[in-house]
Amino acid sequence: MRGPRSYFWTLLSRSLIERKARIIVSMLTVALGTSVVAAFVTLYSDVETKMSRELRAYGANFVVKSAAPEVSLHDDALAALRAVIPVERLVGAQRLVYGAGTLKDVRIVIVGIDFDSIEATTPFWQVASGAIPGGAATGACLLGKDVAGRLRIEIGGELAVEHDGRAQRPTVAAIVETGGAEDEQVFLPIEAARALFARPGEIDLLAASIVGDVAQADRFAREVEQRVRRCRAEPIRKLSRSEGEVLTTIGSVVYVVVAFIVLSTFVCLLISLMATVSERRKEAALMKALGAADRTVGVHFLAEVMVTGLVGGLCGLVAGYGLAHLMARTIFGTAVTIHGWLAVPVLASSLIITLAGAVIPLKRVAGIPPAMVLKGE
Amino acid sequence: MIARLLWASLWHDRRRKSYAVLNVALGTTLATALLNLSLDIGDKMNQELRGFGANLVVVPRSTDGPLRLGGLDDDPLRKRDGIPLASLPRIKEIFWQHNIVSFAPLLESRAKTKGGDVVTIVGTWFDRAYPVAADDEFRAGIARVYPLWPMSGRWPDDAADPRGTVLGAEVARKLSVGPGDVLPVIPLDGGETVNLAVCGVVRTGADEDERVFVPLEVASLLGRHDDLVDRVLVSALTMPDNDLARRARHARETLATREYDVWYCSPFVDAVAYQIEEVIPGARVKPIRQITESEGVVIRKIQFLMAVVTVVALSCSALGVFSLAGTMIADRKKEIGLCKALGAGNGQVMLMFLAEIALAGLVGGVLGMCLGIGVCEGISQKLFGAWASVKLGTVPVVGLLSIVVSLTGSLIPARLILRVEPSVTLSGE
Incomplete structure (x- = not known):
């Protein structure tokens, strides 16, 4: 007899392996979103230092x-x-x-x-x-x-x-x-x-x-x-003062632009994930029809999503640092300073978004009687 | 038939379609806002950089300039050429008159304090209404040219403080006077004492710290009495140099007529300088390279930064649409199989599918464009307190872009359609 715990893992690994194409698409989506976020956040944290070096064109x-x-x-x-x-x-x-x-x-x-x-x-x-x-x-x-x-x-x-x-x-x-x-x-x-x-x-x-x-x-x-x-x-205060003003302006331009990009990336990510998850209503309904409790279905899907989010997020983080590096190279001709601690908020937010993207459509499933869903559209 | 199918599919699958529309709309918002912002950022930053002060200086052509040692004129009373004050309004009458932010005349002389110290006096305008033909509201003066000078106290008002004075920090320290004090000075040739009312103390860290800035009228009481000034500082909005500007700088005579016209009609710093020279006879206008060269470097960097950010953000939103289209097709294998079983060719199914995507792209694109312009204006208002000039040229570009992005985003997944075998798909998984 297999215990419920090993059943859970079998179900999870099966679901991940059997649907690898779709899981990879989800992971890619998450990775893409995370990499954009990681890249821009890294770039932002560095842009003032980089620009203040550029401003040294003003001389002594x-x-x-x-x-x-x-x-x-x-x-x-x-x-x-x-x-x-x-x-x-x-x-x-x-x-x-x-x-x-x-x-x-x-x-x-x-x-x-x-x-x-x-x-x-x-x-x-x-x-x-x-x-x-x-x-x-x-x-x-x-x-x-x-x-x-x-x-x-x-x-x-x-x-x-x-x-x-x-x-x-x-x-x-x-x-x-x-x-x-x-x-x-x-x-x-x-x-x-x-x-x-x-x-x-x-x-x-x-x-x-x-x-x-x-x-x-x-x-x-x-x-x-x-x-x-x-x-x-x-x-020479007249230069430092003007430099300070210009740097503040540049900083806020980049801040607003990055915030805007990060926000819309998150929304795109959420939308894409909702689209991938909502196709699995039938599966959720089937599980319920076979006697799974709402909680079991929820835990299963959440676990799956967590794996997707974590793997996708990690890949995205690495790619994002690469992208930030590339951008810094093209724009400023120098390497970007990578702040390790940025990984934590970036990963956390990508996980949260992934979860939110899954929870919203699945929640709607929970309310629907299995028979209605399984019968067809 | 296709139109009906299209309508049915759009209507019956509203939720899924609205995801696609939303996704495209977001991408387009991003594109419109960033594109407009990055086209506008050069102008906006140019205005910000005017905080560094004058980028042109008008000097008399014939002068064998003062000999300055450690920033001090060795013979201030020597008869020198000057720029006639009456010619100043003409600076605001050149082709690029709207790019002239402000200007300030400077007239140097020296005076003695009660304690016998000799100080360098600079006569100038601080901030005075100076209506010119092109602009009734125009204000000229050093406070307009150098808005960011670190100042304790305030700038004098030209109309209200006829003896208002700004002291350099070193002078203020040596004489121990500060804002609110009165500083009596005597002309070197022993004229009447002039009481200066100190309004502010400026600490720039450079030569200005050793100067006493007084209204021009006061300086001519202390020095020469003709209506000439030594120099005029001009702050102008200019465009970073390109190849044409560099060629014009080194060998203007080699330009072809057409190139010359382009150069003359572009706000390059040398072209603006040249135009001021044209209207003030006997003057030479020198770009202050410390300011102009650095401006070019900074503006180019920021424009490049914005361009790269825009491109990266755009390609990401294209990839987003790509993954969404993939999901949508995989989702509807059965429907596609059915269509094929009923006799639709690959081409027809593809056409129908792409038409759907293009429609979503169009709707999302229009939505996003409106939203994007709003976002761009919002950002511009928040950051620069001015409206961004929305370039109408970006509308067709972004419109086309949103359709192209959604189409290319779907083309690769759409090839999945070719691989759908009706019998396999319809018989179940």
């Missing part, structure tokens, strides 16, 4: 300068900055040293800069002609577009830049345009500028591009100030 948003005009910063300020700001938050950092000089007898601002840092720290610089040389380049310079235009200087020309009786003769490697003060300046590699100004090891301004909100930037600023004597570190 954090500056360190000396607290008093009579003292200068030194290279240790850069080391302190790198020590304080975690590497994944520091997009770029740039040492700058300024001096006034003459070029073709015209007074001009000479800027010493790390050529290597330009692309990361100030990506909006437009190279009108030529190319920015690598950091090791000596004897090269960059020229602001307005100066170049006014003094009729072309790429490859040799300049005589003078400061305080000392002179350097760099070649023009590129003409740059920003629409700002840089258009009027000439840029030398920082070591060359320091030699010209006779200010070895000194920095006037340290500009950095960091990922993070104003509160974080303020914390970094305090820490840098503690490490470097007589310096002032400060986020």
Whole structure:
């Protein structure tokens, strides 16, 4: 004699195996819904971090300068900055040293800069002609577009830049345009500028591009100030503020869109499941006709649905992470951060939806006398 | 005959059919809303990004600009060229006048405080009604150009506070004055003392922290008296650069006439700059690349994000219809078997089945489209406080899409019909 328990399992496994095509369709439906939900929820949880990195296109948003005009910063300020700001938050950092000089007898601002840092720290610089040389380049310079235009200087020309009786003769490697003060300046590699100004090891301004909100930037600023004597570190608030606003807007756009997609996916899922289950009214009626209690029929169908929901949900979860990864790759070109804990609410909700999709049509069956259903339409 | 069958099947199987209609409707709602939203998101984000401030600056063509060291002008009293104030309304008269969000003139000079500190004074407009031909309600000023500057206190009102002043945070700290205080300043050449009424303190973290912003009229009391300003900051809605814009930037003369017309009539930042140059003789208009380049990057990313999301959501709703159609056919094997036994060909059964699906697609599609436009407007209102401009072009696209989606969603399952053997199906399982 088989016990009722083993009868239950036989019925369940039989029902799953015999109807494998239909069960697979249901599982696929659940998997599809879950994967969409998992993908979009994952994408949403990551989108602000990703976009805040994109917003670093606006360039340096954090500056360190000396607290008093009579003292200068030194290279240790850069080391302190790198020590304080975690590497994944520091997009770029740039040492700058300024001096006034003459070029073709015209007074001009000479800027010493790390050529290597330009692309990361100030990506909006437009190279009108030529190319920015690598950091090791000596004897090269960059020229602001307005100066170049006014003094009729072309790429490859040799300049005589003078400061305080000392002179350097760099070649023009590129003409740059920003629409700002840089258009009027000439840029030398920082070591060359320091030699010209006779200010070895000194920095006037340290500009950095960091990922993070104003509160974080303020914390970094305090820490840098503690490490470097007589310096002032400060986020460029006008950028951080606007960035914050834009990120909030982007966040809410994505939030609303994702919520909307998730909701309609759930409704679609519910509808599809209701359609697959309602075809089994006859089966339920037959079980009842053979003497099964409403409860037994309910437990059997629920167990079946649970298996479908769980397997489909798990497959969907994996596929969803894959989809999120793919979307993040195409949109942002970086991998998505997968939050393991998201699996719990996603799986739970897919199970609940599956159950709801089964319970509603089956509940209607329970009210119908078996004879009516079995007799035909 | 087919019409009658179709009607009968739709009517007698209302519940099942309504599932299909609902499913398609939901998918179409999703498609309509997302499509309209993603077409509109560029414009909307563009407006949001104007919070970063001016993206164009108008400077005199001939100036050998001031020499700035650490942000300070080394010789502020040197005679310089300027932009005539009278030419400013023309900025609002260019082809893309509606894209000009606002502008603000700047005039720099210096003054001494009672304590003998020299401060850099910037004369500007804060927020003043400036009716122009195209727009009676137009307001110009720095508060309109930089709406997001972190400010304690308030922006002065140009009409109500003729001496209203905004201090940079560093100046305020050095002089220890704050909102509500009066700051007397003396012109460098020793004129009459002007009492500035401090309304707000701004902390941008950049050069502005070292400036004193005063009404333009006050600045001309302190500095030069002609009706010229040093610079005009312009905030304009522009379109991210494409290939044409990049070619125009580097070699405008190589464009063909047609390309030139397209470029001129598109709100690329360089085209807007060019048009302002046309109306203000002797001026040069420079795009501020820090703002314009980044705008392009951000807007393109968001548009791409929305496009990818839309495509993924659409293909998912197609798959949903697909699984539903599969269920429906498997469900009705007996009916199909009967039709075939009565002499219907595969083609006829298929036609009938597809007609049913297409009809469901159409009904669901129309429903979803209306719903989708509503949802799109709702989202747009909630997020941006403005109506989304619904593109009529999306209506046929989405309509076609919903029918195509429901048809392709059913075609593969419909091939099951071919495999139905009447005798086997009718004799029972």
